[in-house]
Amino acid sequence: YECEAFLDGYVWGSVSTADITVAGEKASSANVHVVIPASSSPAPPGSCVSQNPPMGNGNEGNTLMAFGANGILGVGLFQQDCGIACTIQNQLLPAVYYDCSASGCNPTYVTLAQQVPNPVTMFATDNNGVLIQLPAVPNGGSADVQGSMIFGIGTQSNNGLGSATIYKVPGSLDSNPGNFTTIFPPNGTSYPASFIDSGSNGLFFLNSSVPGVPASCSDQNSWYCPTTSPDNLSAQNQGTNMSSPVSVSFSIENADTLFSNNSGMNTAFSTLGGHNCVQGGSDCAFDWGLTFFFGRNMFTAIENMNTPGGTGPYFAY
Numbered sequence: 001y002e003c004e005a006f007l008d009g010y011v012w013g014s015v016s017t018a019d020i021t022v023a024g025e026k027a028s029s030a031n032v033h034v035v036i037p038a039s040s041s042p043a044p045p046g047s048c049v050s051q052n053p054p055m056g057n058g059n060e061g062n063t064l065m066a067f068g069a070n071g072i073l074g075v076g077l078f079q080q081d082c083g084i085a086c087t088i089q090n091q092l093l094p095a096v097y098y099d100c101s102a103s104g105c106n107p108t109y110v111t112l113a114q115q116v117p118n119p120v121t122m123f124a125t126d127n128n129g130v131l132i133q134l135p136a137v138p139n140g141g142s143a144d145v146q147g148s149m150i151f152g153i154g155t156q157s158n159n160g161l162g163s164a165t166i167y168k169v170p171g172s173l174d175s176n177p178g179n180f181t182t183i184f185p186p187n188g189t190s191y192p193a194s195f196i197d198s199g200s201n202g203l204f205f206l207n208s209s210v211p212g213v214p215a216s217c218s219d220q221n222s223w224y225c226p227t228t229s230p231d232n233l234s235a236q237n238q239g240t241n242m243s244s245p246v247s248v249s250f251s252i253e254n255a256d257t258l259f260s261n262n263s264g265m266n267t268a269f270s271t272l273g274g275h276n277c278v279q280g281g282s283d284c285a286f287d288w289g290l291t292f293f294f295g296r297n298m299f300t301a302i303e304n305m306n307t308p309g310g311t312g313p314y315f316a317y
Contacts, residue, residue: 001041001098001105002033002116003048004081009057011035011067012044015097020119022073025151027122031115033081035061045105047095073119075130075149075198077313078303080115083172087111121302126152128305129312131159132198136295139230139251141258141266145294153299153316154308164299164316165246166309167239169195178313182286183236183245186212193285194237196298196315200289202269203250204276205235207284214252214273223255223274230271235286239314250292270294 004011013034020027044059052058061067074081082096087109095107097115121127134147150159170177182194187210202223208216212233214226224231230253236245253271272291277284292298301312309316 001100003044003051003096003098004033004035005048005051005053005094006060007053007056009053009060010044010048010051011061012048012059013061014041015114015116020122022119023151025120025123025126027117027119030117030119030122033116036064036067042100042105045095045098047107048098048105051094073149075132075300076118076302077169077178077300077315078118078172079121079305080112080117082115083112085172086115118302120151121305123151126155126159127302128155128307129153129299129301132293132298132300134290134293134295134298137268137270139253139271140261141269141271143262143265143267145268153301161299161307161309161316162297164297164309166241166314166316167237168241168310168314169239171303171313179285180240180315181238181245182288183238184210184212184286185234185236186210191285194288195285196288196292196300196317198290198293198298200287201291202272202274202289203252203291204274204287204289205284206286207275207277216275217255223272224252225254225256226252229254229257241310241314268294 002015015031016034017029018032020030085093086096097108097110098105099108120130131150135145152159154160167180169180176192179193179195181190181192183190206213214224214231217223217225230251232251234247234249236247238245251271252273258269258272270291276287296317299316301307301314303313305312
């Protein structure tokens with residue numbers, strides 16, 4: 001069994017075996033996390049429930065309605081969902097995998113082969129990463145967008161790197177795995193735990209106590225509502241392969257206005273931003289979420305997989 005915690009809750013369920021076929025690609029006999037378990041499944045143990053974050057939603061796999069999807073295909077840098085950290089005795093790591101018997105469920109450590117893998121790595125071809133292509137979204141947002149996830153990097157005519165800049169990140173055995181450095185000019189502070197994440201529904205960075213960051217919304221304290229909207233900002237991103245950072249521009253609009261546009265029916269926002277820390281210090285990070293993907297070709301190269309841009313892990317855009 002597995003307990004997977006997120007920023008807004010956790011999911012619990014058995015690890016089972018399945019054949020996964022997506023767009024003609026197939027991962028045979030892959031371990032999958034069944035997050036909506038049968039009624040006979042054991043209840044999540046206390047050490048899983050306790051991983052629910054502050055103000056989290058608890059077990060988001062209780063029902064299909066609560067989960068909001070039939071399944072999730074993770075777009076990640078690593079070949080397994082936990083990796084080497086779950087193969088050794090490490091009491092500092094929150095429990096991820098469990099052995100369950102009639103007497104209860106207890107945390108356990110498993111081999112890499114027993115873990116839930118990134119199924120892309122199990123494809124016969126196009127298995128070194130993914131490309132997310134989403135169209136540009138105008139200020140104010142759009143009701144919805146049509147995009148593509150393309151398997152492989154440099155393996156087909158439609159997934160070449162082109163002029164994309166590569167941002168190498170530390171591997172799973174290194175410190176700060178999967179993160180790069182973002183430098184925010186208003187205070188010139190470096191944030192080395194920054195990352196790109198299509199699963200985040202906005203661009204999350206610092207908080208309104210930092211000079212140059214938009215003010216918080218009056219009724220939604222997790223979002224930004226700049227008085228001048230859009231508020232045009234810039235930062236610099238730097239991978240481990242780069243001698244100097246590369247500038248990137250972004251804009252933040254008033255979230256209250258965005259959520260009311262089109263009678264509140266818009267769901268895609270390229271200018272939505274919110275808080276990502278309490279103090280605004282160097283321990284914080286930039287979460288370049290889905291907001292950052294619109295209008296870009298976003299590549300994710302998987303660790304230890306060969307690509308025309310070098311061996312993963314890296315991001316490129």
